[in-house]
Each structure stands twice: as C-alpha cells, then as structure tokens.
Amino acid sequence: MSEQTVRTTCPYCGTGCGVLATVDEAMNVRVAGDSEHPANYGRLCSKGAALGETVGLEDRLLFPEIDGERTDWGRALDHVAGEFSRIIAETGPESVAFYVSGQLLTEDYYVANKLMKGFIGAANIDTNSRLCMSSAVAAHKRAFGSDTVPGCYEDLERAKLVVIAGSNLAWCHPVLFQRLRQAKRNNPDLMVVVIDPRRTATCDIADRHLPLAPGTDHLLFNGLLCWLHDQGETHALFTAQATEGLDAALEAARAQVGDPARVAVACGLEEAALIDFYRLFARTERVVSLFSQGLNQFSYGTDKVNALINCHLLTGRIGRPGMGPFSLTGQPNAMGGREVGGLANQLAAHMELGSAEDRERVQRFWHAPVIADRPGLMAVDLFEAVSEGRVRALWIMGTNPAVSLPDSARVREALAACELLVVSDCVRDTDTTQYARVLLPAQAWGEKEGTVTNSERRISRQRAFLPSPGEARPDWWIVTEVARRMGFAEAFPYASAADVFREHAALSAWENDGRRDFDIGDLAELSDAGYALLEPIQWPVPKGAGQGRARLFDDGRFFTDSGRARFVAVGERAPAHAPGADYPLVLNTGRVRDHWHTLTRTGKSPRLSGHIVEPYCELHPDDAEAAGVADGGLVEIESRWGSALLRARVSDGQRPGSVFVPMHWNSRFSSLPSIDLLVNPDRDPLSGQPEFKHTPVRIRAFAAAWHGFLLSRRRLPMRHARYWSCARGNGYWRYEIAGDQPPRDWAACARDLLCSAEEQVDWLEYFDSARNRYRAARLVDGRLESCIFIGPDPRLPSRDWLAALFAEPALDDDARMSLLTGRPGKGRTDAGRVVCACFNVGENTLVEAIRAGKVDSVEAIGALLKAGTNCGSCIPELHALLEAHGHAAAENR
Numbered sequence: 001m002s003e004q005t006v007r008t009t010c011p012y013c014g015t016g017c018g019v020l021a022t023v024d025e026a027m028n029v030r031v032a033g034d035s036e037h038p039a040n041y042g043r044l045c046s047k048g049a050a051l052g053e054t055v056g057l058e059d060r061l062l063f064p065e066i067d068g069e070r071t072d073w074g075r076a077l078d079h080v081a082g083e084f085s086r087i088i089a090e091t092g093p094e095s096v097a098f099y100v101s102g103q104l105l106t107e108d109y110y111v112a113n114k115l116m117k118g119f120i121g122a123a124n125i126d127t128n129s130r131l132c133m134s135s136a137v138a139a140h141k142r143a144f145g146s147d148t149v150p151g152c153y154e155d156l157e158r159a160k161l162v163v164i165a166g167s168n169l170a171w172c173h174p175v176l177f178q179r180l181r182q183a184k185r186n187n188p189d190l191m192v193v194v195i196d197p198r199r200t201a202t203c204d205i206a207d208r209h210l211p212l213a214p215g216t217d218h219l220l221f222n223g224l225l226c227w228l229h230d231q232g233e234t235h236a237l238f239t240a241q242a243t244e245g246l247d248a249a250l251e252a253a254r255a256q257v258g259d260p261a262r263v264a265v266a267c268g269l270e271e272a273a274l275i276d277f278y279r280l281f282a283r284t285e286r287v288v289s290l291f292s293q294g295l296n297q298f299s300y301g302t303d304k305v306n307a308l309i310n311c312h313l314l315t316g317r318i319g320r321p322g323m324g325p326f327s328l329t330g331q332p333n334a335m336g337g338r339e340v341g342g343l344a345n346q347l348a349a350h351m352e353l354g355s356a357e358d359r360e361r362v363q364r365f366w367h368a369p370v371i372a373d374r375p376g377l378m379a380v381d382l383f384e385a386v387s388e389g390r391v392r393a394l395w396i397m398g399t400n401p402a403v404s405l406p407d408s409a410r411v412r413e414a415l416a417a418c419e420l421l422v423v424s425d426c427v428r429d430t431d432t433t434q435y436a437r438v439l440l441p442a443q444a445w446g447e448k449e450g451t452v453t454n455s456e457r458r459i460s461r462q463r464a465f466l467p468s469p470g471e472a473r474p475d476w477w478i479v480t481e482v483a484r485r486m487g488f489a490e491a492f493p494y495a496s497a498a499d500v501f502r503e504h505a506a507l508s509a510w511e512n513d514g515r516r517d518f519d520i521g522d523l524a525e526l527s528d529a530g531y532a533l534l535e536p537i538q539w540p541v542p543k544g545a546g547q548g549r550a551r552l553f554d555d556g557r558f559f560t561d562s563g564r565a566r567f568v569a570v571g572e573r574a575p576a577h578a579p580g581a582d583y584p585l586v587l588n589t590g591r592v593r594d595h596w597h598t599l600t601r602t603g604k605s606p607r608l609s610g611h612i613v614e615p616y617c618e619l620h621p622d623d624a625e626a627a628g629v630a631d632g633g634l635v636e637i638e639s640r641w642g643s644a645l646l647r648a649r650v651s652d653g654q655r656p657g658s659v660f661v662p663m664h665w666n667s668r669f670s671s672l673p674s675i676d677l678l679v680n681p682d683r684d685p686l687s688g689q690p691e692f693k694h695t696p697v698r699i700r701a702f703a704a705a706w707h708g709f710l711l712s713r714r715r716l717p718m719r720h721a722r723y724w725s726c727a728r729g730n731g732y733w734r735y736e737i738a739g740d741q742p743p744r745d746w747a748a749c750a751r752d753l754l755c756s757a758e759e760q761v762d763w764l765e766y767f768d769s770a771r772n773r774y775r776a777a778r779l780v781d782g783r784l785e786s787c788i789f790i791g792p793d794p795r796l797p798s799r800d801w802l803a804a805l806f807a808e809p810a811l812d813d814d815a816r817m818s819l820l821t822g823r824p825g826k827g828r829t830d831a832g833r834v835v836c837a838c839f840n841v842g843e844n845t846l847v848e849a850i851r852a853g854k855v856d857s858v859e860a861i862g863a864l865l866k867a868g869t870n871c872g873s874c875i876p877e878l879h880a881l882l883e884a885h886g887h888a889a890a891e892n893r
Contacts, residue, residue, distance in 0.1 A: 006465035007019075007020060010047075011462070014334060015040065016460055017175055018039060020034050029465070039153065039454055046870075048175075054602065060441075060469060061428040062469055065439040084096055084393050093121045093122040097116075097377060097382055098126075099128075099394060105497070106501070108397070108476045109127075110340040112125060114491075115479055118491075124391065125376060127334075127343060127379075130687075131404060132297070132330035136291075138686045142566060145558050145559035147517075148517045148553075149455060150325070150551060153176065155321060160191065160286040161284040161287045163193050163195065164193070164194045165295055166196065167202070168198075168590065171593040171873070172292065172293075172330075174872070176328070180205065181205050193206065194210070197213065197655040198654055198660060204879055208280070213267055214658055215693070216266055216267040223274070224277075225250065225307070227278045244567070252571040253569075286321070287323050288322065292327070298575065302686045304570075312324060319551050329454065336459075339453060344382075345378070347372075350517060351516065353373075353374070359373060365506075365507055379405060386414040391418075395423075396432060397423075402432040404597070404663070406680060406691075407680065408674045420437055422439075424440040430666075431667050440478055441473065443474050445601075447468045448464060451534070453539075457538045458538045461534050498532075517552065519541070577695065577696050585658060587694075589693070590692075590693075591664070592664065593837075594607075594608040598666050603728060605728065606730045609728045614647050615675070617644075617659050618654050618660040619649070619660075627699045629699065631650035634646070634704055636699065639679070639680070641677065641678055641681075644678060659697065705742050706739055708791065710754070711803060712735070712786035719752070721738060730806070746790065747776070750765075761780055763776065764819055771791075773791050775819065781810075782809075784811055831843075836868060837874070838866075838874075841866065843881070846867065850882060856882070
C-alpha cells in the first residue's frame with residue numbers, strides 16, 4: 001500500500017479544524033493542517049498536531065464483553081436489546097436512559113435520539129454537552145427563539161473590538177487565538193479585552209484585562225446595558241423594529257447595579273478601568289463578544305449569557321460583519337448534537353419538545369409509534385435517578401461521567417448500583433467502564449465516517465483513514481442493531497452513515513417554512529459519492545440554496561413567535577454556595593493547554609504530556625502564605641463534597657480568594673480520581689448546567705515525609721505513595737510521588753515497586769540515611785529499565801536529562817554514575833520542562849538562549865529554536881520567559 005492522505009476534521013474542540021491525515025505502508029500516521037479548510041486555513045494547535053501519536057491500539061476496547069467476559073456481537077446486542085425491552089415492559093420507558101457525548105458524530109447522535117424519543121417514547125437522552133454549552137443554548141433560545149450562533153470566524157478579522165468573557169482562548173481554542181493574534185498584527189487598531197478572574201495566557205494579546213470577582217459577569221454586563229442606554233449609545237431603529245422587552249431588562253438591571261461605581265465595587269474592579277471598558281464598547285461599532293465556560297458553568301449561566309446578549313441587542317451589533325455575541329463550543333460535535341436533539345429538553349432538528357405541533361410533525365416523519373411529550377432527565381438529575389433506582393438501565397456512549405460530572409463520588413455510587421450499565425467506548429479501561437455490565441467496542445477517530453458541526457455552524461466530514469481494529473463498530477451501527485432487535489427494524493434501515501445523514505437533512509427541511517433556523521434540506525439528496533466528497537458548509541442550507549450562510553439575523557428577523565429578538569430581564573443572581581469562614585476560597589476548574597477531557601486520547605502522547613505533567617492547584621501568593629503552602633509543595637484542598645491532594649502552583653495571575661484546578665486527571669493517571677469529587681452539584685434551573693466554576697473550598701499545606709519521582713518503561717502500581725501522578729514520555733512513564741510515612745526499608749520498597757522476574761538485572765543504589773535521600777536504578781542487559789529518586793522535599797534532580805537515558809541501548813560508566821549523583825554526565829544537557837510541545841523545546845534551552853543574548857523576541861526564538869512557529873500555543877509562555885530573563889542578557893551586554 002502506498003501513502004494516502006485523507007481530508008478529515010480534528011476530534012478535539014469546537015473550532016472544527018481541517019486535518020490532512022497521511023498513512024504510510026507501516027500504518028504510521030502523520031497529520032497536518034488543511035490549508036483549504038475555512039475553520040483553520042492550515043493551522044493546528046499542539047493537540048491537533050500530535051494526533052498521529054494517539055491512534056495506537058494500546059488500551060483499546062476491541063471486542064464486546066458481558067460481565068467482563070469476551071462475547072460476540074450477536075449475543076451482546078441481543079442482551080442489550082432484551083434487557084432494555086424487559087425493563088421498559090416492567091417499569092416503563094422512563095426507567096431507561098442514554099447518556100451520550102459531544103465526541104459522537106451527528107449520525108450517531110441522530111440514531112440514538114430517534115430510538116429514545118420516537119420508539120422507546122421517553123426523552124431520557126442527555127449528553128456531556130450539558131456540562132459545557134447548555135446555558136448558551138438556553139440563552140440563545142430565550143433571546144432569538146432558536147439555538148442560533150449568529151456570526152462566523154471571519155468576524156474576528158472584521159471586528160474592531162473583541163471581548164473575551166470567561167474563556168482562556170489561548171489554551172482552550174488555540175487556533176482561534178492565533179487567528180485573533182494575526183488579526184491584531186494585520187490591524188493594529190483592533191482592541192482585545194479579556195474578562196476573567198485569572199490572568200491567563202489569553203491576556204498575552206489583551207489591551208485590557210478586567211479581573212472581576214468570580215460569578216459577577218452578569219453585574220458587569222447589566223451595568224454596561226444601563227450605561228449604554230444612559231449615554232444614548234443605542235441603536236434606536238433596531239430596538240424599535242426588531243426587539244422587545246427592553247424596558248423590563250433595564251428595570252431589572254437598574255434595580256441591581258445602579259451606577260458604575262456600584263458595579264465596580266460588586267465586581268471587585270477599579271471604577272476607572274470599568275468605565276474605560278464601557279466607553280470602549282460604546283464607541284466601537286464592530287464588536288464581537290466571545291464567551292465560553294466562565295459564563296456558562298454557573299447555576300445562573302443562562303442569565304449571564306443573556307446579560308451579554310442584551311448589550312448587543314441594545315446596540316444592534318448582531319448579524320453584521322465583525323459584530324455579535326459568539327459562543328465558543330467546547331467539543332467537536334456539541335453543535336451537531338444540538339441539531340439532532342441530543343439534549344433531554346430538545347426534540348430534533350431544532351424543533352421544540354414542548355410544541356404539540358412539532359411533536360406530531362417529527363412522529364409522522366419518523367413513522368414512530370410514540371413520541372416523548374415532556375423533557376427527560378438532564379445530566380446531574382439523570383445520575384441522581386440512577387442512584388435512586390428510578391432509572392434501571394443506562395447506556396453511556398463515548399464519555400466518562402465518573403470523572404466529568406460534579407459530586408463524582410455520588411456518580412460512582414450510582415454507576416456501581418445501576419441494574420444494567422452498558423458502555424460503548426473505544427477505550428477498555430476508564431473510571432466509567434469499570435462499572436459496566438456490558439462493554440461495546442466503538443470505532444475511534446480515524447476509523448469512523450460521519451459529520452461534525454463546529455462553533456460557526458460549519459458542517460465538516462470526519463473520514464476514515466485507518467482500518468477498523470478488532471470488532472469495533474460505528475456508534476450509529478451499534479444503536480441501529482439494538483433498535484432492530486427491539487422490534488423497530490423498518491424504522492432503522494441504515495446501511496451507512498450517508499443513509500443516516502440524508503434522513504437527518506430531510507427532517508430539517510420537513511414542513512420547514514422558514515420559521516426554523518436549522519435547515520440543511522439542500523443536502524438531503526446527496527448521493528453516496530456526494531456525501532463522501534462533501535465540503536465544509538455552514539447551515540442553513542435550504543433546498544436550492546447551493547451554498548451556506550455565514551451570518552444570521554442580518555435582516556432583523558428572529559425565530560420568536562413575534563419575529564423580534566427578546567431582551568431578557570436579569571435580576572439578582574449569586575452562586576449557589578458562598579464562601580465563608582469554613583470554606584473561604586472559591587474553586588474554579590478548567591482545561592490546560594495540551595490535554596483534553598479525561599486524558600484517554602492526549603494521555604497517549606509524550607509531547608502533550610510534557611508541558612504539565614501532574615494535576616495542580618493554582619493559588620495566589622497571599623492565600624498560599626496564609627495557609628503555609630510553598631510553591632511546588634503539596635496542598636490539601638477540601639469542599640463539603642470531597643477533598644484532594646495536589647501540587648501547589650503559586651501565581652500572582654490567580655485572583656486572591658480563588659484557586660484553579662485542571663479537570664483532566666483521574667484514577668488512571670493520578671491518586672486524584674477526579675477534581676469533580678469536590679465540585680458542588682447545583683445547576684442552572686433553565687439549562688441544567690452545573691456550577692463548575694464556583695465551589696467554596698479550604699486549603700492547608702500537606703507535610704509529606706518524603707517526595708520523589710520514578711521513571712519506568714512500564715506502568716507501575718503505586719502501593720507506597722499517598723500522592724502520585726503519571727505521564728507518558730518517549731519510551732517511559734514518569735511518576736511524581738510523595739508519602740506521609742517513609743517505608744522501613746527503601747531498598748526493599750524500591751525492589752518491590754520496580755522489579756519483576758527478568759534475569760540479568762543490574763541494580764544501582766545510593767542511600768544517604770542522614771539526609772533521607774535514596775536513589776536506585778534497574779538495568780536489564782545494560783539498558784535502563786527504571787529509576788527512582790527520593791528526598792525529604794520536592795527539590796529533586798531534573799527528570800528531563802534522565803529521560804534521555806531511556807533512548808540509549810546501554811549505559812556506560814559515566815551514565816551509571818550520573819544516575820547515582822543525580823547530575824547530567826559529560827556531554828549531556830538538561831533541556832528542562834517542555835514549553836513548546838510541537839518541537840519539544842524545553843524551558844532551560846530557552847532561558848539559556850535568552851540570557852546569552854542569542855534571542856530577544858518571539859520571532860528570534862522561532863528562527864533559532866523553532867519554538868512558537870507551528871501552532872503558536874506556547875507564544876504567551878515565550879513572552880513570559882523573555883520578560884523574566886531578558887534583563888540578564890542586557891546586563892551581559
């Protein structure tokens with residue numbers, strides 16, 4: 001087989017980047033950005049650039065299993081269909097549920113939603129998109145009458161002001177961040193304002209940063225609404241002809257915020273900085289407001305988003321080039337799931353579950369025997385129902401709720417107690433699959449065919465370029481086969497993803513007279529060849545349109561009953577739980593730059609695991625000092641719902657009174673099963689979205705008796721460590737460890753941990769009992785197999801030069817001695833912590849070049865070391881290093 005290159009779409013965030021995947025004769029995969037895809041024009045972030053490292057079959061689920069025993073597809077499907085049918089017959093359709101994922105393709109989503117709502121007859125299908133985007137959905141529907149994103153990515157280049165609210169764009173949507181950075185280079189008049197309690201990497205391009213108090217965004221935007229109105233900075237014609245509800249919105253806002261001075265105090269901002277932002281917003285016609293989880297993930301996230309949208313409606317800045325509110329979608333197909341009705345309070349094709357007319361229309365189109373007539377259980381409520389036994393059978397598809405849901409200890413209890421838990425996944429061992437009665441092997445990215453929709457409503461193809469391994473099958477096929485066995489074969493005739501897509505497109509156009517925003521009827525008659533070649537296209541694409549539409553609402557017409565956009569009155573709101581004497585700090589959770597969700601994909605990549613190797617708690621220096629927590633030490637963090645032991649990162653970029661912890665780590669990669677053990681389960685009453693951004697916590701320093709790390713070619717059980725985390729390196733695993741009790745015999749402990757039954761093992765060992773320092777290395781046939789370093793505090797030898805020894809076929813005497821001394825041998829260098837994941841450039845290498853005067857700008861760094869020249873995600877850190885160490889170069893000169 002010669003090399004072949006396939007155009008597909010990245011499986012990470014909602015940016016929806018085009019990817020060129022090339023497979024050689026040895027089945028090695030190389031990826032590059034697709035320069036013709038309008039979402040990214042060839043750019044990829046560090047995660048996308050490393051996709052080729054994540055497609056191996058290690059840890060894959062390849063065969064169906066029942067109760068831990070391998071079985072065949074026929075028996076597994078019969079069992080699932082039979083048990084679901086039995087439970088429905090005994091206790092009704094609402095005693096079963098599906099919990100699906102924004103990782104599914106639209107075709108998978110469509111079939112699952114159809115089976116649950118039209119043939120089982122309940123609406124108990126919800127998705128992990130509930131956790132990230134449902135407040136945006138609810139806000140869109142309140143304001144516009146539809147879940148419509150009005151604008152497109154091109155608006156970033158057309159804008160004069162970009163407001164980034166509640167998003168670390170640089171780390172969570174890096175390609176859009178680089179697109180915005182380039183737009184600023186091309187247009188020096190473009191201003192960027194970041195509204196975020198933390199000073200994140202996104203502030204690298206910010207002209208203003210408003211570090212407001214957590215949870216006060218709605219106050220800031222209510223204040224802006226009043227200020228704009230009082231200053232006469234409104235679009236009177238637009239509000240008169242295209243909106244309704246302004247008076248009520250203003251009355252509610254005024255009752256809450258009053259003048260800017262009160263807003264500044266409530267938000268914890270300087271009044272001058274607040275008014276400066278208000279004036280900038282007022283005098284700039286072309287404003288794009290990007291928003292994401294910092295607004296959505298609150299118990300009143302819907303109101304936060306509507307407070308922002310109100311400001312765009314008042315100024316008429318919507319539907320035209322370079323302006324509008326813009327929701328940044330978290331997952332690759334959260335939008336596609338919303339299109340098919342994958343949330344428990346939706347129907348299908350953006351039709352309303354609460355509308356008898358829409359229910360009848362969908363039931364008639366599907367030829368369904370029944371149709372769900374009321375909303376089903378949303379994510380948190382669903383797992384509470386499982387815990388209480390009201391839901392007896394649960395089918396989880398492509399997600400890991402044992403890690404990702406709030407109050408995750410209770411979620412795990414629910415999973416353990418579930419009468420029938422079915423999990424479709426491509427990974428065999430996750431925190432969720434361990435509870436499953438039935439495991440069904442699903443295809444992964446690179447193996448499956450279908451479509452995804454990105455944040456700007458652009459539908460793109462995901463295409464297969466690898467053979468399907470083992471007995472893995474597409475999710476749509478798995479659901480279809482179960483539906484047939486439940487007696488619905490005629491309604492599920494699909495033989496391909498194209499068959500499903502055509503039906504999905506036809507439903508979107510079914511009796512659609514223009515009152516529904518989602519219409520892709522022009523794609524309903526695509527041939528198989530046309531589907532295979534489908535180019536990226538933005539909806540709506542009604543029959544006969546021939547092309548998509550970049551923006552909506554440019555005509556001032558909305559999808560409400562009146563045809564007008566609605567202002568929403570946003571009054572007094574506050575987080576469900578306020579900090580107090582017992583729990584004085586506020587926990588905020590989120591992503592890091594190079595990882596994704598629960599590490600099942602990015603955790604396979606050495607270069608993605610090198611930037612941040614362990615879970616951490618970021619806190620302000622004042623809070624750290626008050627608790628006696630040292631940077632790099634360990635800190636215990638506790639809420640009413642749970643506790644965690646984490647590495648401390650002290651940073652003045654963190655707002656005093658707040659702490660930040662990444663969401664990714666779990667029991668496969670650390671002693672922390674999930675940071676969501678600590679997160680409160682309260683949620684928005686409209687959207688059902690949990691309050692991941694605001695849980696009161698307390699912290700205290702953890703006095704470890706010893707700290708250490710070990711490097712090993714194989715994964716190891718951590719039997720002696722109170723704290724541990726692991727990350728994949730090139731040919732080894734890296735473990736960070738610590739304990740509260742030293743073992744009686746370090747030598748015996750190390751051998752128990754590192755040794756197996758191989759013969760011809762060399763054991764190098766050093767122990768300084770006076771200083772409690774221990775070092776050992778295990779060699780097999782002269783090759784380094786593993787090593788362990790222990791000390792009384794976190795100050796231990798660098799891991800990075802040691803890692804290079806794993807690439808050597810045998811260690812010479814100098815290398816062996818370096819293992820015992822803890823210092824690099826002759827000719828060896830220590831590159832330090834990875835900063836640039838694309839080119840594996842370490843911090844020490846960068847600092848040396850800066851201090852020696854070899855580089856004095858990001859461009860110079862790129863020319864010398866290539867760092868920052870690919871995805872650009874590391875550029876904020878390069879700027880920080882230049883600022884921190886550039887003075888040394890000046891002094892040397």
